[in-house]
Amino acid sequence: MTAPTPIKIDFVSDVVCPWCAIGLKSLEQALEKLGDDVTVELHFQPFELNPQMAPEGEDIGEHLARKYGSTPEQMRQNQEAIRDRGASVGFTFDMNKRSRIVNTFDAHRLLHWAALKGSQAELKQALLKAYFTDGRDVSSRDVLVDVAAAVGLDATEARHVLDEDRYAQDVRAQEQFYQAQGIRAVPSVIVNDRYLIQGGQPAEVFEQTLRQIAAEA
Numbered sequence: 001m002t003a004p005t006p007i008k009i010d011f012v013s014d015v016v017c018p019w020c021a022i023g024l025k026s027l028e029q030a031l032e033k034l035g036d037d038v039t040v041e042l043h044f045q046p047f048e049l050n051p052q053m054a055p056e057g058e059d060i061g062e063h064l065a066r067k068y069g070s071t072p073e074q075m076r077q078n079q080e081a082i083r084d085r086g087a088s089v090g091f092t093f094d095m096n097k098r099s100r101i102v103n104t105f106d107a108h109r110l111l112h113w114a115a116l117k118g119s120q121a122e123l124k125q126a127l128l129k130a131y132f133t134d135g136r137d138v139s140s141r142d143v144l145v146d147v148a149a150a151v152g153l154d155a156t157e158a159r160h161v162l163d164e165d166r167y168a169q170d171v172r173a174q175e176q177f178y179q180a181q182g183i184r185a186v187p188s189v190i191v192n193d194r195y196l197i198q199g200g201q202p203a204e205v206f207e208q209t210l211r212q213i214a215a216e217a
Contacts (some may be wrong), residue, residue, distance in 0.1 A: 003037050004020050004036055004037055004038050004039045005037065005039070005214040005217050006039050006041065007038045007039070007041070007191060007192060007210065007213065007214060007217070008039070008040075008041045008043075008191070008192050008193065009027075009040055009042045009043070009165075009186060009189060009190070009191055010043050010176050010189070010190040010193075011023075011027070011043065011045065011097040011140045011189055012041065012043075012045040012046075012047050012186055012187065012188040012189070013047055013186045013187045013188075013191065014046075014047050014048055014049045014104055014186055015107050015108075015111075015124070015127040015128055015131060015138055016049060016050075016102060016103050016104055016138065017047075017049055017084070017099060017186050017187065018082045018093065018132060018165070018200075018201070019082075019200035020128070020186055020187040021091050021093075021128045021132055021188070022082070022086055022089055022091060022198065023084075023187035023189065023199035023200035023201060024124070024128070024187070025088065025089035025090055025091045026126070026200065026201055026203040026206055027189065027203075028087055028152075028201055028204050029203035029206075030152055030203045030204075030206035031205035031206075031208060031210075032090075033207050034207060034214075035203065036182065036191055036209060037211075037214060038214050039047060041045060041189055042121060043115065043120070043198070044111055044115070044120055044121070044175055045173075046108035046111070046112070046171050046174050046175050046180060047133065047175065047183065047188075048103075048104055048105060048108070048175065049101075049104075049186070050059075050103070050104075051060050053102065053104075054103070055103055055139065057100040057102040057103065057137070057139060058100060058101050059099065059100060059101075059143045060098065060099055060100060060101055061075060061181075063101045065087065065113060070092060071175070075161070079093075079095045080097060083095060085131070085200070086132075088146065089203070091132070091133075092104065092129075092132075092133045093132050093133065094133055094134070094135060096131070096135075097133075097134065097135025098123065098131065098132060098135045099135075100126055100137070101209075102137055102138060102139035103139045104139065105168075106139060106144060106162055107127055107138050107144060107191065108143060108171045108175075109161060109162065109165075109166065109167045109171050110123065110144050110148060110161060110162065111123055111124060111127070112160060112167040112170055112171055112174075113158070113161045114148070114151075114153060117153060119151055119152060119153055120149040122152070122203075123148060123151050123153065124150050125149055126150060127144075127149050130143065130147050131162050141159070141162045141163070144158065144162060144170070145158045145159050145162070159214065161194050185198065185199075187200060191209075191210065192213060192217070193214050195209070195213055197209055199208065
């Protein structure tokens with residue numbers, strides 16, 4: 001019996017990036033298909049789509065119009081495409097509940113802490129659902145503590161992490177590292193520190209690429 005091939009995956013993303021939610025679901029489906037052929041070490045790395053975003057956030061329509069020049073009709077078409085693609089991979093986007101783009105630095109600090117506790121993947125998934133499915137404000141420290149507690153993390157410690165500004169330097173350093181590597185868009189999936197898969201690819205693309213990488217390894 002052949003031993004499974006170890007694979008390291010760095011998933012560079014933001015918790016308010018719809019294609020990151022789609023890409024993560026696709027990656028998870030691909031890993032299910034790979035089964036016992038690989039053992040995966042998965043790390044979520046920070047990327048802020050809007051690092052200068054004010055604490056109060058910004059209306060989504062105004063933000064997209066200003067940042068991309070999107071018209072209301074283009075926004076509606078994009079939202080439909082995202083919702084349909086999400087549904088195809090088992091992720092629910094409720095566009096009616098989500099009205100603001102928010103600052104995500106605190107969320108990334110909490111994810112850094114969750115990694116030390118062995119619960120990073122659970123918190124990542126819960127934050128994506130909180131924002132895109134439930135329309136919650138993932139810049140709110142109360143919401144972040146609540147979501148952390150819901151995945152089994154200690155609420156009191158989560159509050160201390162946020163209020164004491166813990167891991168701010170670590171998160172900034174990781175963000176700067178990936179920017180220096182040329183990462184300008186997310187999701188960016190880096191395999192074994194060498195291979196880059198970009199965008200919310202279908203599960204088949206992730207599976208095929210990971211099989212090739214495992215075969216070469």
